Amino acid sequence: MLRDRKLGLIGAGSMAESILAGLVEKGEILPENVALVNRSDKERLMSLSRRYGLDESNHKPERILEADVVILAVKPKDMADVLNHWGKQFRAGQMLISVVAGISTSCIEGALAEKLPVIRVMPNTSCTVGLSATAICRGQWVREEELETACRIFSAIGSVITVREEMMDAVTGLSGSGPAYVYYLVEALEAAGVQAGLTPETARNLTVQTLLGAAQMLMTSGKGAADLRNEVTSPGGTTMAALEVLHRYRFDEAVIQAVLRAKERSKEMGEQYAVALHHTR
Numbered sequence: 001m002l003r004d005r006k007l008g009l010i011g012a013g014s015m016a017e018s019i020l021a022g023l024v025e026k027g028e029i030l031p032e033n034v035a036l037v038n039r040s041d042k043e044r045l046m047s048l049s050r051r052y053g054l055d056e057s058n059h060k061p062e063r064i065l066e067a068d069v070v071i072l073a074v075k076p077k078d079m080a081d082v083l084n085h086w087g088k089q090f091r092a093g094q095m096l097i098s099v100v101a102g103i104s105t106s107c108i109e110g111a112l113a114e115k116l117p118v119i120r121v122m123p124n125t126s127c128t129v130g131l132s133a134t135a136i137c138r139g140q141w142v143r144e145e146e147l148e149t150a151c152r153i154f155s156a157i158g159s160v161i162t163v164r165e166e167m168m169d170a171v172t173g174l175s176g177s178g179p180a181y182v183y184y185l186v187e188a189l190e191a192a193g194v195q196a197g198l199t200p201e202t203a204r205n206l207t208v209q210t211l212l213g214a215a216q217m218l219m220t221s222g223k224g225a226a227d228l229r230n231e232v233t234s235p236g237g238t239t240m241a242a243l244e245v246l247h248r249y250r251f252d253e254a255v256i257q258a259v260l261r262a263k264e265r266s267k268e269m270g271e272q273y274a275v276a277l278h279h280t281r
């Protein structure tokens with residue numbers, strides 16, 4: 001049971017908060033079992049503790065080393081520092097979960113003194129509301145029970161699929177960064193609504209409800225996106241006129257190229273920071 005386990009988080013930024021918020025909100029972890037460390041910002045630890053009912057006295061290195069599960073949630077550029085500092089201190093019996101984009105399990109394993117289970121995870125910020133699309137892959141020392149623990153943690157805050165590690169860059173490009181693409185679309189739709197004469201509030205409400213309804217249709221109707229799009233599109237009507245404009249501006253090509261670029265960037269970051277780690281070791 002997660003509620004019996006101690007959880008350590010290294011890096012107390014937005015991803016750590018999203019995970020924490022989801023787990024605490026769902027009652028999946030006991031706030032007193034959580035230890036957090038951050039690079040320097042004490043105020044951040046205090047505000048997270050207040051918001052989620054954590055015990056501030058837990059936020060120290062000893063508690064991280066006592067945790068059953070340690071989540072690494074720093075930026076890729078800070079992983080070399082984190083692994084150099086903590087890598088040799090983690091003890092047998094702990095499992096590590098990294099949400100860091102691009103950094104491979106073998107890169108993390110190489111920085112450890114013990115053959116610890118390392119699980120790489122790519123959630124997205126929707127874990128704050130329990131709706132992350134999370135992909136998980138395993139390092140070489142992971143047993144089924146540890147994979148199950150990781151799946152349980154992330155199932156509490158959304159859907160979970162297990163993938164081979166080679167797929168993680170693609171997942172990062174699609175669903176890790178994905179909420180940003182959707183928000184960008186929403187910004188454009190809101191702006192369009194205002195240009196068309198609606199108030200900002202009305203434009204926002206109509207846009208968000210449209211998004212929610214479309215997502216629900218995709219989830220429950222049993223139909224594919226193209227079929228659902230065709231159902232909206234009356235011959236010679238407004239949707240067809242709009243889709244012709246999107247086609248002319250190569251909307252689909254822009255989206256495809258954006259996701260592929262994010263995938264490539266994930267790979268680049270992995271290579272760049274793996275090299276940094278070798279140099280500092």
Ligand SMILES: NC(=O)C1=CN([C@@H]2O[C@H](COP(=O)(O)OP(=O)(O)OC[C@H]3O[C@@H](n4cnc5c(N)ncnc54)[C@H](O)[C@@H]3O)[C@@H](O)[C@H]2O)C=CC1
Pocket residue numbers: 010011012013014015016037038039040041073074075076078081082099100101102122123124125176177
């Ligand atoms: N934000 C997102 O949508 C997603 C982010 N990720 C990954 O999650 C990781 C964290 O991203 P964010 O939370 O957005 O970044 P962030 O910048 O909000 O948080 C990172 C935190 O790590 C702390 N930190 C830096 N060096 C440290 C050290 N040596 N020891 C302890 N703490 C340290 C910083 O003080 C900061 O609070 C990244 O690697 C990112 O690739 C993964 C999925 C989605």
Ligand SMILES: O=C(O)[C@@H]1CCC=N1
Pocket residue numbers: 101172176177
């Ligand atoms: O932008 C990034 O690098 C991170 C990884 C996925 C979402 N945010």
